[in-house]
Amino acid sequence: xxxxxxxxxxxxxxxxxxxxxxxxxxxxxxxxxxxxxxxxxxxxxxxxxxxxxxxxxxxxxxxxxxxxxxxxxxxxxxxxxxxxxxxxxxxxxxxxxxxxxxxxxxxxxxxxxxxxxxxxxxxxxxxxxxxxxxxxxxxxxxxxxxxxxxxxxxxxxxxxxxxxxxxxxxxxxxxxxxxxxxxxxxxxxxxxxxxxxxxxxxxxxxxxxxxxxxxxxxxxxxxxxxxxxxxxxxxxxxxxxxxxxxxxxxxxxxxxxxxxxxxxxxxxxxxxxxxxxxxxxxxxxxxxxxxxxxxxxxxxxxxxxxxxxxxxxxxxxxxxxxxxxxxxxxxxxxxxxxxxxxxxxxxxxxxxxxxxxxxxxxxxxxxxxxxxxxxxxxxxxxxxxxxxxxxxxxxxxxxxxxxxxxxxxxxxxxxxxxxxxxxxxxxxxxxxxxxxxxxxxxxxxxxxxxxxxxxxxxxxxxxxxxxxxxxxxxxx
Amino acid sequence: xxxxxxxxxxxxxxxxxxxxxxxxxxxxxxxxxxxxxxxxxxxxxxxxxxxxxxxxxxxxxxxxxxxxxxxxxxxxxxxxxxxxxxxxxxxxxxxxxxxxxxxxxxxxxxxxxxxxxxxxxxxxxxxxxxxxxxxxxxxxxxxxxxxxxxxxxxxxxxxxxxxxxxxxxxxxxxxxxxxxxxxxxxxxxxxxxxxxxxxxxxxxxxxxxxxxxxxxxxxxxxxxxxxxxxxxxxxxxxxxxxxxxxxxxx
Numbered sequence: 047x048x049x050x051x052x053x054x055x056x057x058x059x060x061x062x063x064x065x066x067x068x069x070x071x072x073x074x075x076x077x078x079x080x081x082x083x084x085x086x087x088x089x090x091x092x093x094x095x096x097x098x099x100x101x102x103x104x105x106x107x108x109x110x111x112x113x114x115x116x117x118x119x120x121x122x123x124x125x126x127x128x129x130x131x132x133x134x135x136x137x138x139x140x141x142x143x144x145x146x147x148x149x150x151x152x153x154x155x156x157x158x159x160x161x162x163x164x165x166x167x168x169x170x171x172x173x174x175x176x177x178x179x180x181x182x183x184x185x186x187x188x189x190x191x192x193x194x195x196x197x198x199x200x201x202x203x204x205x206x207x208x209x210x211x212x213x214x215x216x217x218x219x220x221x222x223x224x225x226x227x228x229x230x231x232x233x234x235x236x237x238x239x240x241x242x243x244x245x246x247x248x249x250x251x252x253x254x255x256x257x258x259x260x261x262x263x264x265x266x267x268x269x270x271x272x273x274x275x276x277x278x279x280x281x282x283x284x285x286x287x288x289x290x291x292x293x294x295x296x297x298x299x300x301x302x303x304x305x306x307x308x309x310x311x312x313x314x315x316x317x318x319x320x321x322x323x324x325x326x327x328x329x330x331x332x333x334x335x336x337x338x339x340x341x342x343x344x345x346x347x348x349x350x351x352x353x354x355x356x357x358x359x360x361x362x363x364x365x366x367x368x369x370x371x372x373x374x375x376x377x378x379x380x381x382x383x384x385x386x387x388x389x390x391x392x393x394x395x396x397x398x399x400x401x402x403x404x405x406x407x408x409x410x411x412x413x414x415x416x417x418x419x420x421x422x423x424x425x426x427x428x429x430x431x432x433x434x435x436x437x438x439x440x441x442x443x444x445x446x447x448x449x450x451x452x453x454x455x456x457x458x459x460x461x462x463x464x465x466x467x468x469x470x471x472x473x474x475x476x477x478x479x480x481x482x483x484x485x486x487x488x489x490x491x492x493x494x495x496x497x498x499x500x501x502x503x504x505x506x507x508x509x510x511x512x513x514x515x516x517x518x519x520x521x522x
Numbered sequence: 523x524x525x526x527x528x529x530x531x532x533x534x535x536x537x538x539x540x541x542x543x544x545x546x547x548x549x550x551x552x553x554x555x556x557x558x559x560x561x562x563x564x565x566x567x568x569x570x571x572x573x574x575x576x577x578x579x580x581x582x583x584x585x586x587x588x589x590x591x592x593x594x595x596x597x598x599x600x601x602x603x604x605x606x607x608x609x610x611x612x613x614x615x616x617x618x619x620x621x622x623x624x625x626x627x628x629x630x631x632x633x634x635x636x637x638x639x640x641x642x643x644x645x646x647x648x649x650x651x652x653x654x655x656x657x658x659x660x661x662x663x664x665x666x667x668x669x670x671x672x673x674x675x676x677x678x679x680x681x682x683x684x685x686x687x688x689x690x691x692x693x694x695x696x697x698x699x700x701x702x703x704x705x706x707x708x709x710x711x712x713x714x715x716x717x718x719x720x721x722x723x724x725x726x727x728x729x730x731x732x733x734x735x736x737x738x739x740x741x742x743x744x745x746x747x748x749x750x751x752x753x754x755x756x757x758x759x760x761x762x763x764x765x766x767x768x769x770x771x772x
Contacts, residue, residue: 331641423582424619428633428685429608438632442623519622521667 095489106489111136117480119472121388132481139477140498146391146473147460147502150398154459155452157403162410176407183404188462191401196393196469206289206370211282222276227262231255281365290389292368292381301355305362308354312347316340390471394463402459406452413448414440445517453510457503464499474498533558533689533720534579539588541574541744548574549585550744556722558688561715563731563752564724566741567767572724575741576691579722580611593688609637612682616694618674620666620681626653627662630681638685645684652680656710672703676710683714690714692723728772732756740764 065071099105111133118128119138126138164176183191204210238251285292316339323334355362368384417440425435466473475495482491532555541549548571556562564572577583578590581597581604590597592607620629630652631645640648653659656676658669666674675695682690692711696704708730715721715734725731731738732752739749740761748761756772759765 328642331635331639331644333639418617418619420615420617420619421621424613424615424621426582427580427608427611427613427615428681429605429637430633431605431637434636438636439621443621446623517623519667520665521622 099489102486104486106487106493108490110485110487110490113485115481116484119477120470121391121472132485135477135481136474136494139472139474142391142466142472142477143463143474143498143502146394146398146463146466146471150395150402150459150463151456153395154399154402154406154455157399158406158455159410161403161407162414165407165411166414180404180407183401184408188397188401189465189468192393192397192465192469195397196389199396200290200389200393201288203286203288206287209285209287209289209292212284212286213280213282215282216280218278218280219275220278221266222274223262225276227258231258234258282367285368285384288389289370289386290392291387293385293387294368295366295384296363297366297383299360299362299364301359302362305348305351305355308351309344309348312344312351315347316343319343388471390466390469393469394466394471394473397465398459398462401462402455405455405458409448409451409455410444413444413446416447417443442517443519445513446519449510449514449517453507453514456506456510460502460506461499531558532556533593534722535589535591536575536579537589539575539578539585539590541571541578541583541585541587548744549578552588552744552746554739554746554749556689556720558720559718560736561719561721561734562723562737562739563735564722564739564741565726565728565731565767566747570741571744572741573693574744576693576722576724579689579691580608580613582613609685610688611691612685612687612689613691614675614678614682614693614695616697618666618671618678618698620674620678622666625663625665626658626669626677629666629677630684633681634684648684649680652683653677655683655713656680657706670703671699672706675699675703675707679707679710679714689720689722692721692725694724694726696725696727726771728756740767742767 066075096105112131115130115132115135116128117135119126119135121142122138123141126134161176161180164172165180167173167176234254235251238247238254242250282294284294319339320336323336323339327333352362366383368386369382371382421439421443422435425439430439463473464475467476467479470476478491478495482488485491534554534556536552536554539549539552540547550571552571552575554562554575564576566572574583578585578597579592584599585597593610595603595607597603597607620626621632624632627646627649630649631642634640634645634648635642650659650662653662656679658673658676661669661673661677666677669677679695695711696707699707704727708727711721711723711730712734723730723735735752737749738752738755740747740755740759740763742763748755748759748764755764756768759768
């Protein structure tokens with residue numbers, strides 16, 4: 047330092063001591079010492095483990111991965127059987143983990159964001175019901191919730207021989223006047239939304255709807271209204287039973303390629319108008335309902351294509367309801383057709399999604415509340431509509447607060463998926479536990495699990511960090 | 523703007539406006555009219571309702587009794603009216619309230635593009651012209667956090683002006699500024715007043731009131747206690763409450 051150079055040091059012979067007492071030197075020395083201690087401790091531990099494992103002929107290695115696994119896995123792709131190797135079994139575990147985590151992350155984000163907005167709702171019922179649900183979900187252990195979903199919810203579903211169709215299968219006959227009533231109700235709601243100001247619209251709309259119901263009730267019971275019947279055939283979109291969920295299969299027929307091509311043209315048209323009208327808006331300021339045009343293009347192309355293909359033969363896609371494969375002794379062993387989802391997967395997915403969404407709802411609520419009140423006032427004073435205000439002013443600023451804890455919740459969901467073992471879902475940990483028990487390679491197995499989840503977590507962290515960077519606010 | 527300068531017709535007309543925050547009676551029978559091109563300065567002790575009053579004019583606060591008519595449209599619970607009125611009223615806040623995640627240029631062009639449906643080119647040309655007018659053309663691509671308080675407030679004024687409003691509301695625009703920066707903001711406001719903008723300003727800057735105001739309104743306990751020209755106000759105030767207030771701040 048300049049000031050100490052001006053005055054001579056009091057004791058010349060202590061140069062070495064004063065070198066040692068320099069804070070930078072002290073820090074460096076302490077770090078070297080601690081690093082050395084850690085290296086010694088770890089290497090001692092490692093050699094002790096190696097010594098003991100070698101004594102039992104269990105030296106950690108990866109060679110065992112090519113040995114025959116010899117066990118079947120509850121949920122597996124077609125290429126896996128008990129003749130496959132340990133390595134392949136491990137890959138099946140990873141696939142199962144990723145199946146739950148990837149779908150779970152998307153679903154929990156959607157549910158959580160809606161939950162967070164509901165927590166801020168001005169509607170008393172919506173707000174308080176959501177708050178109650180969030181408190182219950184946040185304050186009970188996830189393991190208990192998983193077992194609840196698996197043992198209580200899934201097992202109270204009907205038997206697999208009589209699955210519940212959603213919506214119920216069959217032909218429905220209904221008085222045609224209900225259609226008129228339904229359209230009238232929609233018209234009342236639309237008119238009320240357009241003509242009445244927010245906050246004063248619920249009561250008149252509800253009164254008008256109640257009036258319709260009274261009319262229907264009195265008119266229907268007195269038989270003065272028209273009773274001609276309409277007919278709707280309903281095919282279930284899914285079947286629910288204790289065996290899980292089964293979706294019907296949509297089987298591609300001959301004309302499918304042509305239909306897909308026409309739909310593709312529709313999508314291309316939608317994208318093209320999106321870009322072109324976007325440029326026109328940029329240049330002239332005139333806004334266009336691009337979303338509506340895009341939907342019209344895609345839906346129109348799909349319908350048109352369907353009619354064209356249908357006219358020249360069969361429909362491009364046919365609906366095949368799930369049919370169970372039953373063996374000679376009457377035991378269901380799988381599905382002949384349809385896309386089944388196991389009860390274990392369903393329970394784990396629901397448990398993780400709902401539990402994590404409760405935390406995300408709180409994070410979203412906090413993030414939106416963290417945007418200063420003045421921002422909302424400035425946006426309102428400029429005349430921005432509520433939707434514009436939310437997407438252009440509130441959300442970008444709330445994201446800054448939401449993203450870091452949201453990333454932690456994503457990591458929690460990924461790691462909590464290892465609780466799969468409690469409800470017999472064959473995820474990475476469950477499969478690897480079996481591998482370790484059979485092969486004795488527990489050190490390698492644990493290392494493999496750790497590396498898998500570390501990699502998964504690092505990828506998630508990287509993604510949230512990139513998103514974080516997008517929403518940063520520059521202030522210098 | 524030229525078409526609305528019929529001097530007979532007030533552009534803001536408030537009649538017997540009452541407002542409560544829970545039990546607290548914030549505005550009591552406030553009746554104030556503002557003519558086009560008029561500059562009105564609202565003063566009064568804190569908690570007197572002067573901010574609440576100007577926030578009622580563009581419906582940031584909802585009045586419970588009385589009528590407020592702005593530019594021929596009545597402010598009632600009709601979102602179409604509220605949206606139309608907000609398009610014609612610019613507002614400048616004490617805390618600037620610039621959008622921190624948008625650049626100066628984006629802050630200014632956001633509402634003209636999204637609310638007025640201008641082309642980006644037109645909005646940006648207007649923004650550059652306004653930045654020139656408030657004296658900071660070189661800051662267009664910076665973020666609000668990179669500017670000083672005075673510069674931020676000038677951007678906020680430009681942002682409000684970009685909508686080409688008929689009326690500008692100022693809610694204590696200099697109260698959060700360092701003394702050195704107050705002048706640069708007041709200069710912009712003076713220039714605006716001289717250009718013929720209709721302005722309603724809540725401020726403690728008595729110099730500004732004396733120099734550019736056409737009329738001064740004194741609020742106390744939610745009431746308009748006294749109003750008059752600046753000369754009347756600063757030399758010949760009648761009400762004892764006004765005299766007490768002026769003796770304390772002058």
